[in-house]
Amino acid sequence: MARPAGTLQPGDDPAVLDDGALLAAHVAGDPAAFGELVRRHRDRLWAVALRTLGDREEAADALQDAMISALRAADRFRGEAAVTTWLHRIVVNACLDRIRRRQARPTVALADSDPVPTPAVDSDTALDVRAALARLPEEQRLALILVDVEGYPVSEAAAILGVAEGTVKSRCARGRARLAALLGHLRNPAPDRTVRSETGTSGKGAG
Amino acid sequence: MSPISEDDLDRLANYAAGVLDAAEAAEVERLIAGEPAWARAHARLSAAQPRLDEALSGLAGEPMPADLAARLDLAIAATAGELAARRVGPHEVGSVPIGADGAAGAPRVAPRQAGAGALPAAAAPRENAPSPAPTTEPRRVGPEAIPGGAPAPGGGVATVVSLARRRRWGRMAVGAATAAAVVAACFGGLTLLNNAKDPGVSSSSSGAKAAPAVRGGQGPAAVPTTATGTDYTHDTLALAGSTASGRPAASRQAESVPNLPTGLARLAEPAALDGCLAAIMAAEGGRPASVEYARYQGQPAVIVVLAGGSARVVAAGPDCGSPGRGAALLDSLP
Numbered sequence: 001m002a003r004p005a006g007t008l009q010p011g012d013d014p015a016v017l018d019d020g021a022l023l024a025a026h027v028a029g030d031p032a033a034f035g036e037l038v039r040r041h042r043d044r045l046w047a048v049a050l051r052t053l054g055d056r057e058e059a060a061d062a063l064q065d066a067m068i069s070a071l072r073a074a075d076r077f078r079g080e081a082a083v084t085t086w087l088h089r090i091v092v093n094a095c096l097d098r099i100r101r102r103q104a105r106p107t108v109a110l111a112d113s114d115p116v117p118t119p120a121v122d123s124d125t126a127l128d129v130r131a132a133l134a135r136l137p138e139e140q141r142l143a144l145i146l147v148d149v150e151g152y153p154v155s156e157a158a159a160i161l162g163v164a165e166g167t168v169k170s171r172c173a174r175g176r177a178r179l180a181a182l183l184g185h186l187r188n189p190a191p192d193r194t195v196r197s198e199t200g201t202s203g204k205g206a207g
Numbered sequence: 208m209s210p211i212s213e214d215d216l217d218r219l220a221n222y223a224a225g226v227l228d229a230a231e232a233a234e235v236e237r238l239i240a241g242e243p244a245w246a247r248a249h250a251r252l253s254a255a256q257p258r259l260d261e262a263l264s265g266l267a268g269e270p271m272p273a274d275l276a277a278r279l280d281l282a283i284a285a286t287a288g289e290l291a292a293r294r295v296g297p298h299e300v301g302s303v304p305i306g307a308d309g310a311a312g313a314p315r316v317a318p319r320q321a322g323a324g325a326l327p328a329a330a331a332p333r334e335n336a337p338s339p340a341p342t343t344e345p346r347r348v349g350p351e352a353i354p355g356g357a358p359a360p361g362g363g364v365a366t367v368v369s370l371a372r373r374r375r376w377g378r379m380a381v382g383a384a385t386a387a388a389v390v391a392a393c394f395g396g397l398t399l400l401n402n403a404k405d406p407g408v409s410s411s412s413s414g415a416k417a418a419p420a421v422r423g424g425q426g427p428a429a430v431p432t433t434a435t436g437t438d439y440t441h442d443t444l445a446l447a448g449s450t451a452s453g454r455p456a457a458s459r460q461a462e463s464v465p466n467l468p469t470g471l472a473r474l475a476e477p478a479a480l481d482g483c484l485a486a487i488m489a490a491e492g493g494r495p496a497s498v499e500y501a502r503y504q505g506q507p508a509v510i511v512v513l514a515g516g517s518a519r520v521v522a523a524g525p526d527c528g529s530p531g532r533g534a535a536l537l538d539s540l541p
Contacts, residue, residue, distance in 0.1 A: 035438070042279065050269065051266060056275070071283060129263070130266065173220040174216075174217045177219065
C-alpha cells in the first residue's frame with residue numbers, strides 16, 4: 001500500500017515534525033496532523049484573538065472559525081509564507097470580520113469640535129491598558145498586539161497584516177501615542193478635558 | 208496649554224518612529240522647537256515610552272483556557288475526520304449506497320444529517336455557508352492576499368456558521384463537535400470497511416489505516432464502535448458520554464471498522480474488546496453503550512460509555528482486559 005506523502009506512521013512522533021510537514025500530512029489525509037499543528041501554536045493565536053476582540057467567547061469563536069477555514073483550505077497553501085504567518089493571518093482576518101460586524105451597531109461619533117487626544121478619564125483613574133487597547137482603531141490595535149504585546153518582529157507582523165513594514169511601524173507609533181493619551185500619560189498635571197472619541201480616526205501616516 | 212490635535216499627535220508619533228520623509232520630519236522638528244504645545248507633547252510622549260512598554264508587555268503570555276482549547280480541539284478533530292472520510296469517495300457498504308457527501312441514498316449511518324444538525328459550525332458544507340456581505344474595507348487582510356491562502360466567500364475567512372446560529376446552539380457546540388467527530392468517524396469506518404472489500408481501492412487515500420472490523424459479536428463487543436482518534440481530557444470526557452447517549456438509534460446499529468489510533472490494535476479484536484469491556488463492567492458495573500477508539504491526554508485509549516454503572520463514561524488504556532491489568536482505567540466520570 002502506498003504511503004501518502006507526509007502521512008504519519010505508527011511510531012512517528014508528530015512533535016518532531018516541523019509545521020510544513022504537519023500541514024503536508026494533513027493535506028495527505030492524516031486526521032491528527034492539523035490538530036497537532038494547532039495545538040503547537042494555539043496559545044499565541046489565542047492571545048492575538050483575545051487581545052484583538054477583548055471578549056473571551058468571541059475570541060474563541062473567531063479562532064475556531066479561522067482554524068476550521070484553514071483546515072479546509074490547507075491544500076491551497078503553497079509555502080510562500082511561513083505556516084504560522086498564514087495561520088495568524090487567517091485569525092486576524094476572522095477577528096476583523098467580527099469587529100466590523102460589531103461596528104454595524106451604532107457608536108458614538110468622533111466629536112469634530114474637540115479633536116484633543118487627551119484621556120477619557122482623570123489620570124488618577126486612568127483606563128486599564130486592556131480597555132485602552134480596545135479603544136484604539138483596529139489597525140493600530142492589531143499592530144500593537146503583534147509587535148508590542150506578542151513580540152513579533154515588525155517584518156513578521158507586516159507579513160501577517162499584509163502591509164509594508166513602515167506601515168506597521170507607523171501604526172504602532174500612532175497606537176502607542178493614542179494609548180499614552182488614553183492612559184493619561186500625556187495630560188496636564190491639572191484635570192483636563194475628556195475625550196469624546198470612542199474609536200478615534202486612523203489619522204495620517206502610512207497606514 | 209494648547210494640546211495638539213489628534214492629527215498632530217499622529218504626526219509626532221510618526222516622527223518619533225522615523226517613518227516621515229525628510230521634509231515632514233523637518234517640519235515637525237521646527238514645531239517642536241518653536242511651539243510649546245508641541246514641545247510638551249513630544250517630551251511627554253518620549254517619557255511615556257517605558258511605561259507603555261511595561262503595560263503592553265504585561266498583556267502577553269495568556270494561554271488559552273483549557274475548556275476553550277478542548278472545544279477547539281474537538282471541532283478540529285470533527286472537521287478533520289469529516290474531510291478524511293470525504294477523501295475516500297463514494298462507496299457502498301453492503302447494499303447501502305452512500306454518496307460522497309454522505310447525503311445520498313439511505314445509509315444506515317447518516318453522517319451528514321447528524322453532522323449538519325449537530326455541528327453547524329464545523330460540519331456544515333462550505334458551499335452551503337452564507338456568503339457575507341461584500342466588505343467596504345479596503346485594507347482587509349487575509350488568506351486571499353497570500354497565494355495559496357485560505358479563501359472565503361467575500362474574499363476573506365469564511366465564517367462557517369453565523370454568530371447568531373452559533374449562539375442558538377450555544378454551549379452545545381462542544382458536545383455537537385464530539386458527535387460530529389463520532390459520526391464522521393463512523394462514516395470513515397464504513398467506507399474503510401468497503402475498501403477492505405474492494406482490493407482496487409486503497410484505504411491509504413484517506414490517510415487512515417485499515418483495521419480489522421469489529422463486527423459485534425454476542426458478547427459486550429456487540430456495542431457500536433467508532434474510531435475518532437479524538438484526544439480527550441478529563442474535562443472533555445463528559446462530552447463523549449453525553450454525545451454518545453444522544454446519538455441517533457440508527458448509528459447505534461452501525462457496524463464500523465475503526466480507524467485505529469496507534470496502540471489499540473489489540474483491542475480491535477473482538478475477543479480482546481470483550482475482555483476489556485468485561486473488566487470495565489467488573490470495575491464500574493452497568494453495561495457498555497458505546498465504544499470509541501480515541502486517545503486520552505495524548506495516549507491511546509478506548510472511551511466507553513456505560514449505562515447503569517457507577518461511572519457513565521470511562522477511558523481505558525491499551526492494556527484494558529489484559530491479564531493482571533484489569534480495566535486499565537485512565538479516568539472515569541460518575
